[in-house]
Amino acid sequence: MQSTVTLRDVAQAAKVSIATASRALAGEGLTSRSTEARLRRIAAELGYRPNALARGLKTRTTRLVGLVVHNLTNASFRVLAEVVQRRLRAEGYQTILCITADDPEQEAEIIATLADQRVDGLIICPTGHNGARLAALDSNGTPVTCVVRRDEMVEMETVLAADPEGAYAGTRHLLELGHRRIGLIVGRRETTSGRERLSGYRRALEEAGIAFDPSLVHAGPYEPETGLAGCRQLLDRADRPTALFVANHESALGVLRGLAERDLLVPDDISLLCYEDMPGFAWQRPAISVVDSGATAMADLAADRLLQRLRPNAAPPAETAREYRIGARLIQRHSCRPVAP
Amino acid sequence: MQSTVTLRDVAQAAKVSIATASRALAGEGLTSRSTEARLRRIAAELGYRPNALARGLKTRTTRLVGLVVHNLTNASFRVLAEVVQRRLRAEGYQTILCITADDPEQEAEIIATLADQRVDGLIICPTGHNGARLAALDSNGTPVTCVVRRDEMVEMETVLAADPEGAYAGTRHLLELGHRRIGLIVGRRETTSGRERLSGYRRALEEAGIAFDPSLVHAGPYEPETGLAGCRQLLDRADRPTALFVANHESALGVLRGLAERDLLVPDDISLLCYEDMPGFAWQRPAISVVDSGATAMADLAADRLLQRLRPNAAPPAETAREYRIGARLIQRHSCRPVAP
């Protein structure tokens, strides 16, 4: 195989100018039908493939978009990566996936590199410390869509889960089953999701006329260890909660372990409800009820929004700086049961 | 913020030629110390960032590498994506992640687009139907490293799990605990891993003087459904196996479900050993023993190999076309028990 065949080679082989070759292959009837067909044939024979760098340099568009997430362990991010990648590719865009590990410095570096690469757009779950850079990009003509988390510092198009409502609905469900002491294991208060899920839980309780008891909530990072620790803390109380609401799936692993340690059976001894679905929950026995935060829908909407703004007739950024919320949805399986009378 | 500042702007601001500006910012003492410092300062003030497209076009190197996997659900791929991304970024490379869904056509398209993008290298888990394209890329100066799966049709640098040995070791472990009827739930025979894991299982049995019984193995795609179906098939036999060896973690979910359906307790009623570790296994109660296929090590080695060949003094491809195997390792937890006498 020869190294690389350029437009020049194609043009020479067809005895036309480079310009004509370019136009012929661009389609759009810029050349006569016959030359177009001929050029196409020759290009195919020679195995010509346009150089994306040169094209990008000239046209100022690369058909690359950056996707920036914290990790791939969390199911939401995984789904995000898969869905966004698929959706964008269907429209002719390549996805550059980058992982920040939730570290603002790495994020800053990634944003810069992506900008150097002249990506056409960006979907990002921001750490919250680089809002200015993102806003700069956005107003410079590179659309940025935030997802999963919001950057509080700056106005940008954002698609989020309806966490307050989701947590509210989950808590309501448990309340309606008659539970009064509901333990909550939730993310740190510094994160949007941590705060919002807590507030939904709290609102549901207060509406039901139950005083909010801070000692019933355990907050920590999204890790199994948090679940285990929370479980221990909550289960060692004299008035053990009759239900546990675990506000993310990483902690759920630890909770399951904690329950097993104490030989507590779900749902006989205690009810369990989780936030964010994952494959394991449906296959578990008993299958675990869940309020699904709608990761797929979020990913789809994020892709939609970005694609929308990537189209030639882009709306002015001011117009697009709004916030979308994806509704959460309760999936009842078999881990919750009415409290015994 | 102005749109974009180019080298020309920096040069003008410093009243030098573009060439000097370029050299100054390149470092390496191509200019006098003073101009270098001055140019650096001005570039920083103006917020100059080199255009990766233009640079790539000229230097024929983009510091982009493609990473092509089947999905992100499988833990090996997830680890691969995270590790490779991190390792490459530490060396100044960006990773373009692409997902084939194990579909040769999508894979072909992805390879072509990546080539158009002029990636400097490629790490890919091949479907096995595009070996020619990959080989062409490789011999054209774009190093390609295959991982997890081999493309049987063509010689290329490949890093694989030591599946035959891993399956052998796992089976041995169960045999040493006294198990004689060991059910195997394994991938389809069309895949390398399916074949190799089966062969390791078989060899261990035969060495122990136990006849291989095809009715004890259930093969299917890497999905929970396979595990459930296999479980049902194997457990409904009169002479139920005393141990189950589940050769991938997706199926394990289904197996756990199948066991629960029949109220079989692990490890009291039946021993369970899985292939490929995942977070859930360690947290499960009882924690599940596993032969870890070494996904992290594979990812690291793949990154190492590619980086090696990316360095200026690249070895001739013929020299590098070898196969690396990552040793598997038995992790004993609490799901296997000696068979009752």
Add this chain to the structure above:
DNA sequence: CGATGTCCTGTAATCGTTTGCGGAAGCAAG
């Protein structure tokens, strides 16, 4: 003082495309 060498810097070509502009050819109408 002139020759030579060392440093720096500028000029210009180049990477592979796209695209504005103008010219040639063809054809119909006057």
Add this chain to the structure above:
DNA sequence: CTTGCTTCCGCAAACGATTACAGGACATCG
């Protein structure tokens, strides 16, 4: 035969960097 339109094509200038080559300034040495 001139004029005026279309239609198709070529010339050449970008896009933003890197880099071979050459020239200018200055110091050193014979």
